[in-house]
Amino acid sequence: MIDQLEIWKAQEQAELPGKPYDKWITPAGEVAAEFHREPEGYRIRFPGDADFRIDGESLAVRCQPVPGAERDVIETLFVNSVLPVIGNHSGQLNLHGSACALPGGAAAFIGQSRRGKTTLAGACARAGYPFLTEDVIRLGPNALAYDVVPVRPCLRLFGDSAAYLRNESVEPGAETIKTSLAASEHLPFADTVSPLRVIYVLGPGNAPAPSFVPIDPQHALPEVMQHAFVLDVEDKPRLQAHFERLSDLALNIPFVMLDYPRLFSELSGVVQAIVDDVAERGNRTNGSK
Amino acid sequence: MEANDSFIRSDEVVAREVGGETVLLDLQAGTYFGLNETGGLIWQYLGDEPRKFSDICSHVLAEYDAPAEAVESDVAALMKDLIANGLAVQKDG
Missing domain, CATH: 3.30.310 (TATA-Binding Protein)
Known part of the structure; x- marks a missing residue:
C-alpha cells in the first residue's frame, strides 16, 4: 500500500x-x-x-x-x-477499529481510545483466530452483506498488551509505550476477506464477566458515525452519502455492546465467549433460511 | 403557533429512517437526534419547501385517528424543538 x-x-x-x-x-x-x-x-x-x-x-x-x-x-x-x-x-466504508476472523465469520471491535480494540484482536490471534486488522476496518460490500478486508499484518499496541501477547512478563511502565508486533505463527494474520457477522462496541470495562447487549440500529448509527473517517466535513453531498452507507451498515449488521473486565487473565475467556456468540449468530442465520 | 406559520427543514441536516426512528444528523454541530414515527412523518412532510403549520397538522390527522387539539399541541411542541435545535427554520409568510 x-x-x-x-x-x-x-x-x-x-x-x-x-x-x-x-x-x-x-x-x-x-x-x-x-x-x-x-x-x-x-x-x-x-x-x-x-x-x-x-x-x-x-x-x-x-x-x-x-x-x-x-x-x-x-x-x-x-x-x-x-x-x-x-x-x-x-464512497468506500472504513471504520476505526480492529477485527479478527472467527470460524463463524469476522468480528469487528470499535470503541473509544484505550478500550482494548487491538489487544482483543491480538488475544483472538493468540488463541488461533487470525486478526484481519488492528486499526482500520475496511469493509468491502459483497452481494449480500459486508466483507472485512485484511489490512496490515502488524499489531500496534502498548507494551503491557504486547508482553501478554508474547507470553512475557509485563515490565513496569510498559503500558505507556506503544510497540509494533508483526504477525507470526503465534499471532496469525488472516490473508483473505471474511464476511462480517457482528460489530462489538467495547464498553468501559465495568462488567465482572463478558456481557453482550444488543444495540438497536437507531442507536448503532450515532455510535458507528463516531468511528468512521471523513475527509471533508463541509462537503454535504458526500456527508449525506456517507450517512446513508453507515445507516445501511447499522440496519444490516448486528451491533452489540461488549463489556468485560480488563484483566489479561480474563482475555482467553472473553475470546471464547466471542467465538461462541459469533457461532450462535451463524446458527441463527442458517436456521432462519 | 399560528395556522399560517411556515416551516422548512434546515439544509444543515441529513436524515435517515433507521429501525423505526428517523435519525437526524446536524452537520454543523455533529449532533444526532431521533424522531419517533410521528416525528418522522412530520419530518418527511416538511421537505424542502415551506409548509404551513395548519397543513402539517392536517397531514398528521390524515394518518392518525387522534383529536385535532392533541395533534396541534404535539406538532407545535415538535416544531419548537426542531427550531430550538437548529433542525428546522420558521419562514416568513
Missing part, C-alpha cells in the same frame, strides 16, 4: 495560512491531525510527523515528512489514517 504514496524530501512544518477546517483531537486533548484546504485539494497535517497533500480531483497523495520521521510512522499514518479518509471520500 505504501507504494501508492509519493514521498517528498523531508521538511520542517511551516505555519499554514488560515485555520484548519477540521481537527482530530486525542483523548488527552492533543491535536492528532489538522485538515486544511488548499487550491489543489487538501492537506492533512500530523504535527511533528508529516503533511499529506491530497489532490482534490485524482485523490493522489504525496507526503512531506518532517526531518527524522521514521518510515514506519509514515506508513502507519498513510495506511491507518490517510487511506481510510480517502476511501470514505470515494
